[in-house]
Amino acid sequence: MKYFWGLPALILLGACSGGGGNGGDGGGEQAEDPVVIDYPVAFVRRSLNFEDDGTLVADDIYDPAAFNPGAELILKDRATPSAPEQVLTGELFDGGYDVKDLNVSPDGQQLLFALRAPEIEGADEDEQPNWNIWLYDRENNSLRRVIESDLIAEAGDDIAPAFLPDGRIVFSSTRQRRSRALLLDDNKPQFSSLTEELRNEAFVLHVMDADGSNIEQISYNQSHDLNPTVLNDGRILFNRWDNMGGVDNLSLYTIEPDGTDLAFHYGYHSQQTGTGGTDAAFSRPRELPDGRLLVTLRAPEGLSYGGDLVAIDSVNYTEAYSLPEGEGELVGQASISVQEVITDGTLSPHGLFAAAWPFYDGTSRLLVAWSECRVLDPETELPQPCTDEWLAIPDILPADPLYGLWIYDYEAGTQLPIVVVEEGEMVSEGVTLEPRTEPTYLPPPVPGVDVDSDLVRDGQAILDIRSVYDFDGEAVVDIAALADPAQTTAAERPARFLRVIKAAGIPDDDVLDFDRSAFGRNRANGMREILGYTPIQPDGSVRVKVPADIPLAFSVVDADGRQLVSRHRSWMQLRAGEVRKCQGCHTPDSEVPHGRPDKAPEPAWSGAPTSGAPFPNTEPALVADMGETMAQVLARIAGEATPERDIAYADLWTDAAVRAKDPATLVAYADLETPQPVSITCLDNWGPTCRSVIHYPSHIQPLWEKVREVTDAAGTVLEDRTCTQCHSNRDANGMPRVPAAQLDLSATPSPTNADWLTSYVELVFDNPTQELVDGALQEVLVQERDDDGNLVFETDADGNLILDANGDPIPVMVVVEIDRLVGNFSSSSRLFVPFATGGAHEGYLDPAELRLIAEWIDIGAQYYNDPFAAPVN
Structure with missing residues (x-):
């Protein structure tokens, strides 16, 4: 059954091909625009994928290799509902395959996209097909995989292709060709590095010739570089995931086709520009004919699959707001949707946009994948439009999205349906195959002329x-x-x-x-x-x-x-x-x-x-x-x-x-x-x-155990400054004791985590204060106090005091914690205070030893810094 409801704030033009439903508040007939309809459109129609419990599979920007079978690439020779459809990928495979990341050559004659073949039943994960780049040529109606060799094509996942002005293709890939080769210089096997959060292999930018030869890596990141698109000035704009040491930003960067001049472009400090200041990603960036950047502003992950249409004025601004910390006026970007779009995961009455592609005809029209807002009737569980009456029902549930293909004019306020989908389907993206101005060609530097x-x-x-x-x-x-x-x-x-x-x-x-x-x-x-x-x-x-x-x-x-x-x-x-x-x-x-x-x-x-x-x-x-x-x-x-x-x-x-x-x-x-x-x-x-x-057990722990005896001329030991002489929980006779300064630098396995030495845990984690009670070490407990300084006692679910056998309230006891010694970087770390001039341990460690400790802390206080030196599972 097909559903279609109109938008009261928009003028709906034309009729729905094969549509129906409730019809909506259509705006009547309008003559077809020959400038629009004379160009073909290509789009991806797919089945919605569901988990075993019936919920939608979440869409995650940070998982670009995700495989969602049930897609097909379709071409319509005219941008009208009645134009026939040609399934370009229909004869390629038996079984569910996936298609995404459509892009078009400047002359409008060639269509690039990423495609992954169906799963191989019973095969291991590393034997499953990879994402490949494919090309459709309108002139001869041919379809081919760009990299012909199976061996080379399957060397990595290749997605998000775009044409460069010289005919080459830029794309995002896990093959990490140059990075893998450089591993040999480190005496390591070749592999594709994982992202910094170890979620999956990192996608970075590569270029290749149109026949799939001369593949070259041009970006080097520890997390993803995604969605490259070529700007009119010849630079490549893309999403870069900065995921380093607590930073988690997906911003816009630029780079030249040879990989030089990597530069931040927009949005590093504008990660919370979604509705109500929620996280929002600048998804699927593309340059508009007027020089602004068109993005789908959406939550990085979720079940709605869409967001708002936003234009970014990156020519004049690098951040969204006029003042830091999201304060001041919103100047760098603006929604171009006719009505407000809600991107925080709640219902958006104006609907949501999964993707947008500009027309290059001098108008303000976009080809969009759009889903109206729908809810589930609590009684029938059938989808209904988001009218005020339905939205007034408490805890009303959203219906599955129903993204169709539309021509959306954000200035005129009109919306024309091109493709209406069935329940359980969606159009995930679409493009027009129309000519546009070719970007400027940026030649690579010539060694000996442009570079040394x-x-x-x-x-x-x-x-x-x-x-x-x-x-x-x-x-x-x-x-x-x-x-x-x-x-x-x-x-x-x-x-x-x-x-x-x-x-x-x-x-x-x-x-x-x-x-x-x-x-x-x-x-x-x-x-x-x-x-x-x-x-x-x-x-x-x-x-x-x-x-x-x-x-x-x-x-x-x-x-x-x-x-x-x-x-x-x-x-x-x-x-x-x-x-x-x-x-x-x-x-x-x-x-x-x-x-x-x-x-x-x-x-x-x-x-x-x-x-x-x-x-x-x-x-x-x-x-x-x-x-x-x-x-x-x-x-x-x-x-x-x-x-x-x-x-x-x-x-x-x-x-x-x-x-x-x-x-x-x-x-x-x-x-x-x-x-x-x-x-x-x-x-x-x-x-x-x-x-x-630097590895903690190999290079830092030996510093604590190094014998540091002070002797006189005759060799008599005057003082033993060995760190573990005082900083251990056992004395020279093996008897328990409280370590000096409550710091145990022993090389024993930590009772907190046996994979780490006790000293490591004591340095980099908060630790409980200990005391010696009847010859045994115990944690020091004190009665907890609330924010007003009042003592806290145990209470039941109703807030009533719980009394002990003597009728007295039972105090809530908490551990007295000692803050960790190792801070975010060495100059602020309390670990160095005793070794400073005038400190209690001045002169105990040599400058080279203090340098080594500072280096270890500065780069992150890791336990190991080479995975091949770490213990295997």
Whole structure:
């Protein structure tokens, strides 16, 4: 049975082909628009999928590999209800297959889409078909899989294709071709890394020729890069999932077709722009003819499958609101639906939109998949339209969605039905096969002409930061004074080194079934490796070579290697030969457009004031050009810097005729008497493939157990400063005791989690205070107090006091917790307080040991930082 109800606020044009139902408040007849109907439309019609309990299968943006069989790709040669339908995929398979992600070539002659073949009964999950890219050619009415070879096609899931101006195809894929190859440099097997929350394999952007050859990975993220679309200026716009260390954002980014110039574009701080400030994703982005971006603003997951039609003015804005924290006026985006659409999961009287595609005929018309609002009659359980009467019924339940295909004019307020579906079906998306202006072609850089050929050959790139003291265009210190050795010594400069960090890829269980406790307290921190350090120059500038084609993050640290500000909260990538110039830093909650060059404020540091002269009071030989930073001067004269294993400083800038040079300093792993977190091959020869990989049991626990005896000249032990000498729950005779400072650093399995050492749990979790009672350790309990400070007693369900045998109220007792010592980053961690100057443990640990602890904390306080070093299940 087919249902169709009109929208009173819209003018409904034409009749429903094969429709019927209640007819609605139709607006009468209107002549067909030849501009619209002369172009074919393609759409996906599918069956709704249900769980075993009869509920709809949820739609989850973060699960792009989800397989929902029962779809078919259909072509209508005219955008009218009466035009015949041709099922393009009908002869491909026996059994239920899935189709999605339609896209059209600029000339309107070719249709790209993703298709997954039916499940193979009895086959294991890794033997099931993958998502593949297919192409339909109107001119010869042919259909083909773009990658012809079964072996190559099944090397990953390929979705969301789009045409590039040169005829190639950009798409999102789990094949991670370049990332897999680089794993060999780390002596690891090739695999596709999981997303940072370990939900599934990460989809990232790739390009290939139209015949499926020359596949190249162009984006490098630890979570998904989805829905690429080509803007008129030739850049690729896409959804990037930033899912790093507590961040969980699905924002809009841009990238060039060769993978260079990755940049934030819109919405990083606008994740709650749904109804009532609820979470909402900018789904299926596409550029409108007027330059705005069209998205379906919808909840990231749910049962409604749709949301609102929203236009984003990303030319002028990078966030939704005029003030941070969602305050002020909504300026960056606006709903273009004729009436309000509710996106918080409750009933939306105007209905919902699953997808939208613009017409390119100069009008405000869209081809939309739209479902009206429907509820279930409580008596008959039949769907009914969302009239005021039905909506007034308490706890009225929504009916299943019924998305059809419509032409929706958001300015004229008209809506024309093209395809009406049966109950249990939906149109999930549709496109018009009409010509449009072809985007600008952006040629790839030519090695030796546009980029350094040596960098390309070596797989290297350059990061160039103007000043780490520039926060969103504001200097947080007097940069000129810091840059002048006559005014500031090295010891007085806060930022001393840049730490370069990379993500460790995480394989699925088929590659390595390791215990997930290996991540430690918080999986969101992932696993991290340190590529090395480079000095920050006196003016806060940095210029350093970094490996290309890997996700990178950076930390600004002090002279001891302790992080000064919170970690970089999104992954950066550079392609071979690329020089990425950054203005400076920003705070995590800042909404100043960091990383988007066309919207960034003016830099706070102008660099050298003149050409042909050194910076004031610096070495005369270091002659600067106007506007250069100190790091740029060094790179031009002495060559590009590379990350180093150790934290080493040498004064290259102070003019000895002005004052004595600052003393050199070195905090080296070689000073460790416990195992170093580097491979044997990298101990003496630190190169681009070297990493510091810190494992708590292998590198941190030995610090607590290292013998630290203070002896006199005769060798007599005067004091034993071994950490576990005092920080353990047993004394030298094996008798129970309360550990010093309530901190047990023993290497015994933790009673809380036997997969972790006791010391790890004591450091990174809140722990109960203990006391010795009759020779046994017990937790200290106190009576709980409410928010007003009143003592709390046990009560029954009615709130009445429960009395004991003596008729007295029973107190509610709670454990006295000790806050964990390891904070979010090392400079704020209470763990370092005793070792500071004047602290109770001053001098107990060496600088190299404190550096190692700081590194471990800064990168996330993981238990292991290499899944292949962790215990297997």
